[in-house]
Amino acid sequence: MAVTLADVAARAGVSAATVSRVLSGNYPVAGATRSRVLRAVEELEYVVNGPASSLAAATSDLVGVLVNDIADPFFGIMASAVQSEMEPEKAGGKLAVVCNTGGSPERELTYLMLLQRQRAAAVVLTGSAVEDPGHAEALAARLRRLAAAGTRVVLCGRPPLPEAGGDGGQGGGKGAAGAGPGGTGAPLTVAFDNRGGARRLTEHLLALGHRRIGYVAGPAERTTTRHRLEGHRAALADHDRDHGRDLLTEADRLTVHGAYDRSSGYDGALELLRREPGLTAVLAANDTVALGVCAALREAGLSIPGDVSVAGFDDLPFSADASPSLTTVRIPLHEAGARAGRLALGRESAPPGDVATVRTELMVRASTAAPRTD
Amino acid sequence: MAVTLADVAARAGVSAATVSRVLSGNYPVAGATRSRVLRAVEELEYVVNGPASSLAAATSDLVGVLVNDIADPFFGIMASAVQSEMEPEKAGGKLAVVCNTGGSPERELTYLMLLQRQRAAAVVLTGSAVEDPGHAEALAARLRRLAAAGTRVVLCGRPPLPEAGGDGGQGGGKGAAGAGPGGTGAPLTVAFDNRGGARRLTEHLLALGHRRIGYVAGPAERTTTRHRLEGHRAALADHDRDHGRDLLTEADRLTVHGAYDRSSGYDGALELLRREPGLTAVLAANDTVALGVCAALREAGLSIPGDVSVAGFDDLPFSADASPSLTTVRIPLHEAGARAGRLALGRESAPPGDVATVRTELMVRASTAAPRTD
DNA sequence: CCTGGGATAGAAAGCGCTTTCTAAAGCGAG
DNA sequence: CTCGCTTTAGAAAGCGCTTTCTATCCCAGG
Numbered sequence: 001m002a003v004t005l006a007d008v009a010a011r012a013g014v015s016a017a018t019v020s021r022v023l024s025g026n027y028p029v030a031g032a033t034r035s036r037v038l039r040a041v042e043e044l045e046y047v048v049n050g051p052a053s054s055l056a057a058a059t060s061d062l063v064g065v066l067v068n069d070i071a072d073p074f075f076g077i078m079a080s081a082v083q084s085e086m087e088p089e090k091a092g093g094k095l096a097v098v099c100n101t102g103g104s105p106e107r108e109l110t111y112l113m114l115l116q117r118q119r120a121a122a123v124v125l126t127g128s129a130v131e132d133p134g135h136a137e138a139l140a141a142r143l144r145r146l147a148a149a150g151t152r153v154v155l156c157g158r159p160p161l162p163e164a165g166g167d168g169g170q171g172g173g174k175g176a177a178g179a180g181p182g183g184t185g186a187p188l189t190v191a192f193d194n195r196g197g198a199r200r201l202t203e204h205l206l207a208l209g210h211r212r213i214g215y216v217a218g219p220a221e222r223t224t225t226r227h228r229l230e231g232h233r234a235a236l237a238d239h240d241r242d243h244g245r246d247l248l249t250e251a252d253r254l255t256v257h258g259a260y261d262r263s264s265g266y267d268g269a270l271e272l273l274r275r276e277p278g279l280t281a282v283l284a285a286n287d288t289v290a291l292g293v294c295a296a297l298r299e300a301g302l303s304i305p306g307d308v309s310v311a312g313f314d315d316l317p318f319s320a321d322a323s324p325s326l327t328t329v330r331i332p333l334h335e336a337g338a339r340a341g342r343l344a345l346g347r348e349s350a351p352p353g354d355v356a357t358v359r360t361e362l363m364v365r366a367s368t369a370a371p372r373t374d
Numbered sequence: 375m376a377v378t379l380a381d382v383a384a385r386a387g388v389s390a391a392t393v394s395r396v397l398s399g400n401y402p403v404a405g406a407t408r409s410r411v412l413r414a415v416e417e418l419e420y421v422v423n424g425p426a427s428s429l430a431a432a433t434s435d436l437v438g439v440l441v442n443d444i445a446d447p448f449f450g451i452m453a454s455a456v457q458s459e460m461e462p463e464k465a466g467g468k469l470a471v472v473c474n475t476g477g478s479p480e481r482e483l484t485y486l487m488l489l490q491r492q493r494a495a496a497v498v499l500t501g502s503a504v505e506d507p508g509h510a511e512a513l514a515a516r517l518r519r520l521a522a523a524g525t526r527v528v529l530c531g532r533p534p535l536p537e538a539g540g541d542g543g544q545g546g547g548k549g550a551a552g553a554g555p556g557g558t559g560a561p562l563t564v565a566f567d568n569r570g571g572a573r574r575l576t577e578h579l580l581a582l583g584h585r586r587i588g589y590v591a592g593p594a595e596r597t598t599t600r601h602r603l604e605g606h607r608a609a610l611a612d613h614d615r616d617h618g619r620d621l622l623t624e625a626d627r628l629t630v631h632g633a634y635d636r637s638s639g640y641d642g643a644l645e646l647l648r649r650e651p652g653l654t655a656v657l658a659a660n661d662t663v664a665l666g667v668c669a670a671l672r673e674a675g676l677s678i679p680g681d682v683s684v685a686g687f688d689d690l691p692f693s694a695d696a697s698p699s700l701t702t703v704r705i706p707l708h709e710a711g712a713r714a715g716r717l718a719l720g721r722e723s724a725p726p727g728d729v730a731t732v733r734t735e736l737m738v739r740a741s742t743a744a745p746r747t748d
Numbered sequence: 749c750c751t752g753g754g755a756t757a758g759a760a761a762g763c764g765c766t767t768t769c770t771a772a773a774g775c776g777a778g
Numbered sequence: 779c780t781c782g783c784t785t786t787a788g789a790a791a792g793c794g795c796t797t798t799c800t801a802t803c804c805c806a807g808g
Contacts, residue, residue, distance in 0.1 A: 106463075318665070401797090407756080
């Protein structure tokens with residue numbers, strides 16, 4: 001039905017082997033022959049059969065990118081950056097496959113299985129991990145298998161995996177977990193400095209004079225949430241130590257958890273206001289949540305930053321445009337994604353300790369100011 | 375190196391054929407045999423070799439989704455909806471491959487070529503098309519070839535292709551353009567009623583009493599831009615006819631073009647203000663552009679909607695949250711994407727005339743109001 | 749007790765490509 | 779003018795799976 005290598009070979013008056021060599025370009029072919037082949041390819045509109053090629057060569061030009069929510073620019077930016085490194089137009093270029101897990105660990109495993117089935121060249125996992133030990137172990141096992149199968153695994157924006165727990169059990173599995181081609185076994189990691197960012201953000205609020213600071217945090221079970229919370233508390237603890245205060249114990253009461261969406265911010269802010277009407281500042285899990293917080297505060301008749309300061313996290317494109325513009329912690333998502341992409345392609349060597357941390361940066365804008373002196 | 379079908383067959387004490395049948399499930403296998411095979415699969419942690427499977431079966435479980443900008447929720451929502459129809463966890467499930475073209479027609483062709491190489495089961499093209507005749511013909515040719523190769527082609531949010539131009543030329547190509555399996559030849563289309571939406575939006579402003587309406591339109595060469603502009607002008611023309619006015623001739627002067635981003639809105643609004651300081655309303659190419667328009671107007675000391683009304687297009691999630699909340703034209707992106715996904719899978723039969731139009735809906739919010747009576 | 753047919757499983761022929769291994773030229777050196 | 783090397787191209791053996799074709803087994807019906 002479709003045009004095959006043999007057809008091209010016949011037309012060019014050469015063997016199939018020669019055509020293959022011309023197209024892959026990793027073997028010397030005389031100039032005249034080469035151009036004869038290329039002409040035949042043109043004339044017949046030949047397109048390589050990818051599956052056949054992958055089967056024979058035992059390689060694939062697919063790179064999987066797992067994201068929690070493709071409709072969220074946070075992930076869109078990273079995915080776009082990963083993809084920008086793939087050079088699909090070039091001969092050895094890769095095709096990035098963006099898979100939307102919806103944040104579900106089960107779906108994540110499903111996609112990883114499908115990617116393994118496709119013998120993907122690499123897999124990039126973005127987004128925060130769920131801390132449930134069962135899921136974590138299942139995920140680690142799957143990633144180990146992928147690595148053993150020669151797929152490069154890169155984590156982007158999630159913490160490095162814990163060391164292998166169980167011994168993997170039965171079956172005379174051969175490779176001692178991933179000395180496979182191009183895999184160091186342990187996944188490469190591009191980590192965000194969430195702790196440091198949250199810490200600097202809280203320090204900023206403390207320096208402005210805020211003492212009653214609410215926190216609308218992300219889902220309780222995700223690593224990112226925990227890290228940001230830890231940074232926040234570390235700043236409070238430092239402050240307590242230096243000033244003999246006790247903000248840290250208050251922090252529990254002033255923290256609520258929700259999803260990474262606007263309504264969580266809205267609801268969270270109302271709940272915080274209920275718990276502590278004297279609130280002067282609210283930290284949000286991310287910028288989207290911060291927008292919800294702002295909406296709730298405004299509806300409660302509070303001005304920002306006049307009555308309450310609000311700060312977000314991530315610095316998405318819309319954050320600078322919000323009114324008031326959001327104080328937030330910038331995560332260089334594009335840079336991180338691009339780096340993850342290069343690691344996935346093996347174009348950049350693994351960072352020391354296999355973990356590259358990208359710095360976060362405090363962006364002070366209009367939504368935070370000193371509290372009213374009452 | 376890796377576990378193969380033969381290994382599983384040996385372990386289960388059956389033939390490779392039987393294992394294949396158990397896994398694909400489209401052939402009767404006795405219960406006892408079946409469970410013996412499944413146990414062997416478990417024990418050996420067998421994962422099917424996708425390329426081999428695709429080669430032998432001459433099918434693939436890849437579905438390509440082309441988007442202009444993956445970081446833009448407009449496309450993210452559609453992509454997510456397409457993906458939600460794929461059921462990757464099921465046996466016959468598909469793997470959606472989201473490809474970011476960056477709006478470049480060349481990259482679009484590159485991705486289509488790669489997807490054809492992978493023998494993708496279907497391809498969904500989202501986003502507006504470029505109207506350049508050269509590109510349009512190249513694209514149409516590529517899509518024809520895809521269809522001829524048995525790949526289902528679905529257009530989502532772009533107009534149906536023009537009828538085949540050239541006759542395709544040389545080579546005794548067989549199929550008369552795509553009576554291939556499951557392809558009707560002509561791509562299936564899910565179209566947005568951009569004209570109608572723009573028309574109703576303009577009518578809304580006219581009804582409020584606006585007469586000097588600026589338009590910060592999208593890139594001049596894209597179909598979507600043209601359609602929205604046509605709707606806008608149709609409304610103006612109707613008004614002129616009924617009221618003996620001449621708003622239509624003014625429209626040219628009050629239209630500027632830009633990209634689909636915030637800064638285009640910002641710059642565009644400033645330019646419009648320069649051309650017509652007495653502007654009472656501004657339409658934007660989409661909601662992101664509208665935000666830029668709002669920012670520019672505000673910096674110019676104008677209040678929204680007090681001095682100038684602003685309206686967008688698309689109704690992205692952030693639009694209701696902006697302050698003031700944006701009047702806009704809602705495009706049911708999720709619904710459209712899901713439908714495109716179903717068409718791609720052949721789970722929904724083709725619409726009459728192969729074009730399904732999804733309705734757009736005017737969302738009147740706080741950013742539009744009657745102009746000041748001066 | 750024999751036979752025909754349904755149910756189940758195996759043998760084997762590819763699918764279209766890559767890649768050794770091998771052969772045929774082409775060319776300088778002895 | 780021949781020998782041995784390099785350069786270039788073909789032959790053919792898979793890669794791991796699917797699927798047709800065929801063989802076997804078992805049971806009901808005659």
